[in-house]
Amino acid sequence: ILNVEQSPQSLHVQEGDSTNFTCSFPSSNFYALHWYRWETAKSPEALFVMTLNGDEKKKGRISATLNTKEGYSYLYIKGSQPEDSATYLCAFPFINGQNFVFGPGTRLSVLP
Amino acid sequence: EAQVTQNPRYLITVTGKKLTVTCSQNMNHEYMSWYRQDPGLGLRQIYYSMNVEVTDKGDVPEGYKVSRKEKRNFPLILESPSPNQTSLYFCASSSRSRVDQPQHFGDGTRLSIL
Numbered sequence: 001i002l003n004v005e006q007s008p009q010s011l012h013v014q015e016g017d018s019t020n021f022t023c024s025f026p027s028s029n030f031y032a033l034h035w036y037r038w039e040t041a042k043s044p045e046a047l048f049v050m051t052l053n054g055d056e057k058k059k060g061r062i063s064a065t066l067n068t069k070e071g072y073s074y075l076y077i078k079g080s081q082p083e084d085s086a087t088y089l090c091a092f093p094f095i096n097g098q099n100f101v102f103g104p105g106t107r108l109s110v111l112p
Numbered sequence: 113e114a115q116v117t118q119n120p121r122y123l124i125t126v127t128g129k130k131l132t133v134t135c136s137q138n139m140n141h142e143y144m145s146w147y148r149q150d151p152g153l154g155l156r157q158i159y160y161s162m163n164v165e166v167t168d169k170g171d172v173p174e175g176y177k178v179s180r181k182e183k184r185n186f187p188l189i190l191e192s193p194s195p196n197q198t199s200l201y202f203c204a205s206s207s208r209s210r211v212d213q214p215q216h217f218g219d220g221t222r223l224s225i226l
Contacts, residue, residue, distance in 0.1 A: 031211045043202060044155075046214030089155065093211050098162065099170055100145065100215075102155040 002026060004092045006103035013080050014111050020076045021106040023090030027071035034091040035064055035075055038105070044089060047075075080110040114139045118203050118218035125193060126226050133188045133221050135203030142208045144186040145170070145215065146178065148199040155202065161186055193225045 005024045013019050025033060032051045036044040048057040053068040061078045077084055087105040094101065116137045125131055137144065145160040147170075157170030161180040175197055177189040186205075190197060200222050204215040 034214060036214075043217035043219050044215075045217070049212050049214050051212050091155075091215075098160060098168065100157050100160075101171070102147075102157075104152065104154040 002092070002094055002101045004090060004101045004103040006088075006090060006106050008106060009104070010107040010109070012109045012111060015080060015082060017080050017110075018076070018078045019080055019108065020074050021088065021108075023073045023075070023103055025071050025073075025090070025092040025103075026094075027069060029094060030068045031093045031096075033066055033068075033073050034093070034100075035073070036089040036091065038087045038089055040086075047088075075106075077108070080108070082110045082112050084108060085110045114216070116203055116205055116216050116218035118201075118221050120221060121219060122222050124224040124226065127194055128192050131190050131193060131223075133190075133201060133203075133223070135186045135188065135218060136184050137186075137203075137205040137216070138184065139205060139207070139216065140183065141205035141216070142183070143215075144180070144203065144205045146176070146186070146188045147202045147204065148172065148197075149202065149220075150199050158188070158201075190223075193223075195225050198223060198225045 035047040038044040048064045050066040055066040063076045066073045087107045089105045091100050091102045119134045142163045146158040147155040156172045159178040161167045203218040206213045206215045
């Protein structure tokens with residue numbers, strides 16, 4: 001069974017703090033790595049899809065990096081705001097990119 | 113507005129009573145998928161479909177059926193629901209270049225099987 005891990009499981013930060021968390025995935029047969037943000041009572045929304053080793057993507061205060069050779073991706077949030085409070089999921093497509101395995105998520109709480 | 117629509121949003125039913133959760137997307141996406149979310153386990157893929165009449169099992173297909181007769185619709189069928197299928201279910205879709213295109217999720221369906 002494919003294993004996609006995320007750490008930490010949960011995180012509490014103060015407003016204005018910068019933070020980062022990790023997604024680890026198998027380094028062989030890499031197709032892409034997806035990041036989603038999932039707010040309580042809503043549906044997951046896509047943040048980034050990363051496909052190339054060394055990829056760096058940015059959307060506002062959120063950015064992500066990718067290392068396919070060692071099998072990890074970092075998600076960074078600069079100057080966290082309460083509205084950043086959510087669960088952040090990574091997803092790894094395999095078997096020709098058709099099946100998706102999601103990590104368990106990192107739950108971020110930003111305290112005002 | 114581009115969207116994935118699931119119905120019903122909430123359902124409480126009893127063991128053994130067949131039910132169908134509908135999923136429809138208006139983005140002309142080829143790829144559609146069903147997931148279930150259980151506490152501590154993250155999203156797990158039940159079934160997916162690459163296109164009309166093409167479906168395949170995900171990680172947890174037992175007890176579920178799907179069909180893809182039209183491109184826009186991908187219903188999830190529970191022929192004989194059991195309490196261990198109580199969960200939050202999400203339908204998702206993406207365009208043909210599914211690996212480098214993000215999935216768009218419906219609002220979720222919370223099923224309780226008594």
